[in-house]
Amino acid sequence: MMLKTQQRYLALDVLRGLTIALMILVNTPGSWSTVYAPFKHSAWHGFTITDLVFPTFLFVVGNAMSFSLRKYEGKDESLFLKKIFKRSILIFFIGLFLNAFPFLYRDEAGDLAFNNLANIRIMGVLQRIALCYLIASLLIHYLKLKVAVVASILILFGYWLVMYIFGDQPDPYALTGNAALKFDLMLFRPENLYRGFGLAFDPEGLLSTFPAVVNVVAGYLAGIFIQKSGNTYSTVWKLVLAGIIAVILSEIWDPFFPINKAIWTSSYVLLSIGWALIIIALLILIIELWKLKGWTYFFEVFGKNPLFIYVLSGLVVMLMSIILVNSEGLQTWIYKNGFLSWLTDFNASLVFAICYVLVMWIVGYIMDKRNIYIKV
Numbered sequence: 001m002m003l004k005t006q007q008r009y010l011a012l013d014v015l016r017g018l019t020i021a022l023m024i025l026v027n028t029p030g031s032w033s034t035v036y037a038p039f040k041h042s043a044w045h046g047f048t049i050t051d052l053v054f055p056t057f058l059f060v061v062g063n064a065m066s067f068s069l070r071k072y073e074g075k076d077e078s079l080f081l082k083k084i085f086k087r088s089i090l091i092f093f094i095g096l097f098l099n100a101f102p103f104l105y106r107d108e109a110g111d112l113a114f115n116n117l118a119n120i121r122i123m124g125v126l127q128r129i130a131l132c133y134l135i136a137s138l139l140i141h142y143l144k145l146k147v148a149v150v151a152s153i154l155i156l157f158g159y160w161l162v163m164y165i166f167g168d169q170p171d172p173y174a175l176t177g178n179a180a181l182k183f184d185l186m187l188f189r190p191e192n193l194y195r196g197f198g199l200a201f202d203p204e205g206l207l208s209t210f211p212a213v214v215n216v217v218a219g220y221l222a223g224i225f226i227q228k229s230g231n232t233y234s235t236v237w238k239l240v241l242a243g244i245i246a247v248i249l250s251e252i253w254d255p256f257f258p259i260n261k262a263i264w265t266s267s268y269v270l271l272s273i274g275w276a277l278i279i280i281a282l283l284i285l286i287i288e289l290w291k292l293k294g295w296t297y298f299f300e301v302f303g304k305n306p307l308f309i310y311v312l313s314g315l316v317v318m319l320m321s322i323i324l325v326n327s328e329g330l331q332t333w334i335y336k337n338g339f340l341s342w343l344t345d346f347n348a349s350l351v352f353a354i355c356y357v358l359v360m361w362i363v364g365y366i367m368d369k370r371n372i373y374i375k376v
Helices: 010-027 049-072 077-100 125-142 145-166 179-187 209-229 233-253 266-289 297-304 306-322 330-340 345-369
Strands: 104-106 112-114
Touching (some): 010 266, 010 306, 077 125, 125 306, 209 233, 209 266, 233 266, 297 345
């Protein structure tokens, strides 16, 4: 069956913008000590709405690939390889730059000092996106679609097997002693890993990147299906049915391989794919079938410059951390005087995050009106 010639679906663009907006929202509270539970990642096993944001963005990356990879069909292989490797390397090194920026920190005396670049975190959100994009592109381009699906299933079961066999017993999926951590420590020094869990452990590590590739492949499959089936009620209910099945399978798997974002378990992959399918189906229903589009532009702005706006949001926050106002970091000063002075602590933290998202939206809006679109 031939694919339709339509180049973009508004529902996909809105979903991409929505995930960027939520990524900024959950990454930029006024204070990390006062964050409402739905806007925090699960402590370890479990699932919150925040745990859905990143895998949904990977799903959207796959959606976009269902359009972009088609232009390489029948062309010189070198063009395809040059494009995907160049893009992957650029995104990976932008992530490294973001980890190192602003290359300075405040010591205990409040003086500026240079970061030891030998100790910067190697992995991260953009690095995972880069690797998932690269691996998924190669899988989809060189294997038939059915073979890529089989490979994805093997990845999920293979990852479960590796995590069980090489994780410390009796709990191979604990924070300490899991196979993902062991693998990363074989390649990286502890100083180069994330320390947000109280020890050296990276939730965007290398081994757990492999099951994350499946989120991208699923997004690609959904994109192809939508293009073939069109914007119809049949498409919507089939996507919802597939999503519900994925959610049910994830819950069945959960007792044996717990739903866990930090180690990106296979059950978590199915759960996040299931919800992504349901969400995109609802967006198609509302936007494409019911023609309710008046609210979409807000998210389209984020979706048109997703990488730039996401990176900018991180750079500005880190700059604010080293700019002092009355012996406080600029972000802390703004939060205390502009929000905490008239709101309760949890509400102040949330409103600060919402306002920060709006500031980033204004940047995106100006860029869109001037037809400035930054891509790699």
